[in-house]
Amino acid sequence: MNIQTLQVLPAQYPGYALYYPLSSVIEVRNGDKVRITVGYSYRGPAKTLNLYGAIGVQAVWFDEKVNASRQISLPESTSWITRSDYVDITIDTTKISAGSGYDIYAKIMEGSSDRVISPVVYDVITVLSAAAEFQNFQISTWSKV
């Protein structure tokens, strides 16, 4: 059997998870910003919409800890155009506790309506504690002084 065509379906359904090869973990602290960049194709009328990004934990639903949105302007286009946009999310440890295994996702909203939602990217954010931390604490020398 020969494969004649390979169809790549739009990954835009909530709950539809996809693991990416880009899943390297980044470590952040309180006050840091995480930039989430999305890629997509668009066609339609000129629109000003909101790109929304969130960091949290995907369970039955996505439990958002911190999020942010940014206005984007899409040009009128009758044919598909490829675009890339980003949103910066500030880490606020009063809302997201220190720990690893946080997930991210993004979506485009028109008003309060979701227009398209990305697949969740899993286990990519580690939030470091603001408290003093020690590692490899041991006696290395001892002598008379």
Add this chain to the structure above:
Amino acid sequence: MANTFILDIITAVGGEPRDYASAGEAVVVSVRLKNTGSQGMYICATATWDSTQLSFDPVYAWAEALQTIYFRANATMPNKDVKVTAYGWWWNGSQWINDSGKEKDLLLAAAAPQFSDFRVTQYQKV
């Protein structure tokens, strides 16, 4: 040698030339028809809007040698793409002779925004 030549088919919405329109929008179709002959003659344009015949203003006109005349018609954009097929004619004194033609596609503008392949491509600390 042909006596008419269609320089262009112009489709305009709201006075702006456009190659697309939304369903229900009024579209003005202009055919720029040139008398390519060496003497003045009556020329006219006809066109179909998909399968519908358009009515042009003027119906016909006198054109001096190498003069270009605009023939305009009104149409309404349906809920699909449209092909405009125009023909140029000249009057030989006893009948209309068709010796030019041109086509143009007018695309239906997507009314709602459409997205595909929306995904996180990168994330970084900034």
